[in-house]
Amino acid sequence: MFNGKGSGHSKRGRTWGFCILLLFTTPLSCFANFRQAKELIYKIKEGLPKGTFIGAIGRDLNLNFTVEPPFSFNLPQKKVSDQYVKLNNSTGELYTSATEIDRETLCPDNSVRWGCDLSLDVIVLPQQYFQLIKIKILIEDVNDNRPKFPTDEISMFIPENSPVNARYTVEQSAVDPDLGTYGVQTYWLVNDFGLFTLDVEENEGGELTPFLIVVEELDREVQDEYITDIIAEDGGTPPLLGAATLKIIITDVNDNCPQFTESQINVTLHGNSTKGVHLARLHAFDPDLGSNALISYTYSERVPRTTRTLFHLDKTTGLIKLAGKIDSGTHTFYKLTVLANGPGCIPAVATVTVHVIKVLTGPPAVISRYIAPEKDGVVTLKESEPAFSPIAFFTVKNMDLNQKVDCHLEGFGPFRIVPYQLLKNEYLLETTEPLDYEKTQDYELIVVANNTHGVVIKTFLKVQILDENDNAPVFQQALVEISIEENNLPNSFLTQLQATDQDSGSRGQVIYLLGGDAPGVFVVDQVTGVLTVATSLDREEKEKYRFIVRAIDHGTPRRESIATVVVTVLDRNDNSPRFINKDFTFFVPENFPGYGEIGVLSVTDADAAENGWVALSILNGSDIFMIDTGRGALRAKTSLDREQQGTYQLWIEAVDGGKPALSSVTMVTVLLLDVNDNPPVVLFPQSNQSYMLVLPNTEPGTSITEVYAVDKDTGMNAVIAYSIIKRKGGEPGSFAIDPETGNITLQRELSIRGLYSLLVKVSDHGQPEPLYSTVMVNFFVNETVCNESYVQSLLTREADIEVEEKPWYIGQMTDGPERYELFPCRPVLIALSVTCLGLFSLVVTLLTYMCYKKFKKIRKKGSEVEIPLKTKNDSAKTINRKLRQVSNI
Numbered sequence: 001m002f003n004g005k006g007s008g009h010s011k012r013g014r015t016w017g018f019c020i021l022l023l024f025t026t027p028l029s030c031f032a033n034f035r036q037a038k039e040l041i042y043k044i045k046e047g048l049p050k051g052t053f054i055g056a057i058g059r060d061l062n063l064n065f066t067v068e069p070p071f072s073f074n075l076p077q078k079k080v081s082d083q084y085v086k087l088n089n090s091t092g093e094l095y096t097s098a099t100e101i102d103r104e105t106l107c108p109d110n111s112v113r114w115g116c117d118l119s120l121d122v123i124v125l126p127q128q129y130f131q132l133i134k135i136k137i138l139i140e141d142v143n144d145n146r147p148k149f150p151t152d153e154i155s156m157f158i159p160e161n162s163p164v165n166a167r168y169t170v171e172q173s174a175v176d177p178d179l180g181t182y183g184v185q186t187y188w189l190v191n192d193f194g195l196f197t198l199d200v201e202e203n204e205g206g207e208l209t210p211f212l213i214v215v216e217e218l219d220r221e222v223q224d225e226y227i228t229d230i231i232a233e234d235g236g237t238p239p240l241l242g243a244a245t246l247k248i249i250i251t252d253v254n255d256n257c258p259q260f261t262e263s264q265i266n267v268t269l270h271g272n273s274t275k276g277v278h279l280a281r282l283h284a285f286d287p288d289l290g291s292n293a294l295i296s297y298t299y300s301e302r303v304p305r306t307t308r309t310l311f312h313l314d315k316t317t318g319l320i321k322l323a324g325k326i327d328s329g330t331h332t333f334y335k336l337t338v339l340a341n342g343p344g345c346i347p348a349v350a351t352v353t354v355h356v357i358k359v360l361t362g363p364p365a366v367i368s369r370y371i372a373p374e375k376d377g378v379v380t381l382k383e384s385e386p387a388f389s390p391i392a393f394f395t396v397k398n399m400d401l402n403q404k405v406d407c408h409l410e411g412f413g414p415f416r417i418v419p420y421q422l423l424k425n426e427y428l429l430e431t432t433e434p435l436d437y438e439k440t441q442d443y444e445l446i447v448v449a450n451n452t453h454g455v456v457i458k459t460f461l462k463v464q465i466l467d468e469n470d471n472a473p474v475f476q477q478a479l480v481e482i483s484i485e486e487n488n489l490p491n492s493f494l495t496q497l498q499a500t501d502q503d504s505g506s507r508g509q510v511i512y513l514l515g516g517d518a519p520g521v522f523v524v525d526q527v528t529g530v531l532t533v534a535t536s537l538d539r540e541e542k543e544k545y546r547f548i549v550r551a552i553d554h555g556t557p558r559r560e561s562i563a564t565v566v567v568t569v570l571d572r573n574d575n576s577p578r579f580i581n582k583d584f585t586f587f588v589p590e591n592f593p594g595y596g597e598i599g600v601l602s603v604t605d606a607d608a609a610e611n612g613w614v615a616l617s618i619l620n621g622s623d624i625f626m627i628d629t630g631r632g633a634l635r636a637k638t639s640l641d642r643e644q645q646g647t648y649q650l651w652i653e654a655v656d657g658g659k660p661a662l663s664s665v666t667m668v669t670v671l672l673l674d675v676n677d678n679p680p681v682v683l684f685p686q687s688n689q690s691y692m693l694v695l696p697n698t699e700p701g702t703s704i705t706e707v708y709a710v711d712k713d714t715g716m717n718a719v720i721a722y723s724i725i726k727r728k729g730g731e732p733g734s735f736a737i738d739p740e741t742g743n744i745t746l747q748r749e750l751s752i753r754g755l756y757s758l759l760v761k762v763s764d765h766g767q768p769e770p771l772y773s774t775v776m777v778n779f780f781v782n783e784t785v786c787n788e789s790y791v792q793s794l795l796t797r798e799a800d801i802e803v804e805e806k807p808w809y810i811g812q813m814t815d816g817p818e819r820y821e822l823f824p825c826r827p828v829l830i831a832l833s834v835t836c837l838g839l840f841s842l843v844v845t846l847l848t849y850m851c852y853k854k855f856k857k858i859r860k861k862g863s864e865v866e867i868p869l870k871t872k873n874d875s876a877k878t879i880n881r882k883l884r885q886v887s888n889i
Contacts, residue, residue: 469555676766
């Protein structure tokens, strides 16, 4: 037993326990009474469109929306609400706003570890339900950013003596603002030239750094630069790519030593030679670059100091000049050993032997006077100089007047030395043809003058050609043909155009531009020549593009060349077959012969080749119809009868030859036009042997009976005309028939009792030939039928009937078995007809007057009603009249 106090504690404990239980089962727990804030967490992906549902706050808090006054939900942060989310104030439902949430913009400094979220405060009103709800919207990353390198071109300098497997960091690595696997995952090269590869390392922070690895030996003298693209790829599906141009520049190392072009040189020097005469020019070559290719010329230590003083050697140019006076009585020759020194190299050795010729008189000499620019024996000429451009004058002095002097050139090149006009011992050095820097950059010439005594004087001369912008860039291909499938991705790579310029320096640098005829969808990189297409192409819109690309150098004036680019868009099966009409209707006369052409269904497909081949098939009605796929002609396998079925609706499918195939369907309506192939059918009277009883006192004008016929055809083919073509018995003209209704009326009083027979012709209005049928209408004129067998014998008795009149359609119908001509001549017939018509009109008028008086008397006497005797019952006649009404309808 618990006391009261303990019982109170127990109740309070149960209450708190229930509240704690509700805390874990519903957002709106007992603590709502204490105005404690709740927190709801929602998770969405970035980039969602406007109006995307995020979450329902009221539902997630299990609020009771039936309370009064109703709940109201409010967002204090209006700026956040207007920018990113919209809140339904009545239901508490959250939706995305007009501005798409971009995780990278919202959380620019966020990392994978912390994620990105949008925090909101929602206030629940009115005051008695007040709550503060903390909303946290977690923004999930999507792969909406492609990797991007900080620069479009990355230059790396790799020494040519790099060992195999040497690693070099690509400092400008790509950046992708997406997180996790959506960030950069790997790098690769478009072209590794068989010399390089890429490796990727991940640091402690998870960043990837690409390393360029040398896999083969390099040689700058073979190729000093490699240009390719480095691609950064993220981990999305599909992955997004970023690219930059990677320029690998091979730097020079001193792996080559100088070599003399000529290691043995013999020079002849006269004893009276003047100071400063050029004796020889040594030339050594080092294929290295820059300081590694610097060459200095020095004498070997074997050359005596006095000899070095006498023959001056230029350390830079290798030119040897006479620096003092020759003592021809002491020495006959000198041997000069010259070294070509390069950085860190064993010197190359060349030997110059100077033979001294003794002279008794003053030494002959050759005086050089230069027309072209000259410095230290080096003449510079522009390659644009025309042929026969003068270079220098050479004057031979101190020659005996009785001696003959010969002056000629030694060396190769388009040069000659000739006597200048009529002056003695004056010679002109000139070019013989235009110069070309791209073929030869410099020439070494020796002007040799000798006389009849064997005195030889040599003057050394170097001609250096200056480059000019005389070459336009040349494309590797003048016609570049490219194929690309339609519906390509934007910015798709097409090709890389390459043009070279033989000029040197900036004159040989080429940029690429599109011609004025190039469509705007094509883009060419000015530096690399990479041609791309900016948008997706549609072959059906345009199948072939033809335009020019210009290659322009940096010379003055600029020169250019063009290449023609032809881009062919290849077809894809992206167009369904299309019928010319939405649906087809063909009108065909019935009884059209089997396999005759009903109509042609025109169908097109904008695609090409197999993708545009179209096959037609009938989805329904193939048991009656067939279709010619080649022409699209619709045919019926059998002759069609409109009276059996007048309309056919077919579904025709067109399927192209693509993979997968595309198709379309159209509806074809075949309407059968009526042909007059059915004669009228007489429904009443039902037999030629039937008859009707007509009382003798029947007044003229009374309707006796009618002939009722139907025609299965339609239109004019079913319009029926009635006429009496033969009569038997009684008086002529006693009965008349309405040609439209078939109603037979009495025309005159019946004075003769007995059997009257009318042969009625029932004809349609068909074209080109009407069809008809006949029926015998019999009347027995009497007060009663006293002997029926007698009447039957009259009906079966064969007798000729005289034709009383011709039907209304005379001259319009083809002659039949019941059509007779009374007279062979039409004029006679017309005259008799007019006479009879006049007499007939007079008789009818008199009879009408008499019948009218007699009819008054009969009505007074209450005469008997006309009763048909030998007919079907009234119900049969009613049915026949209904059939006539249906036929008229």
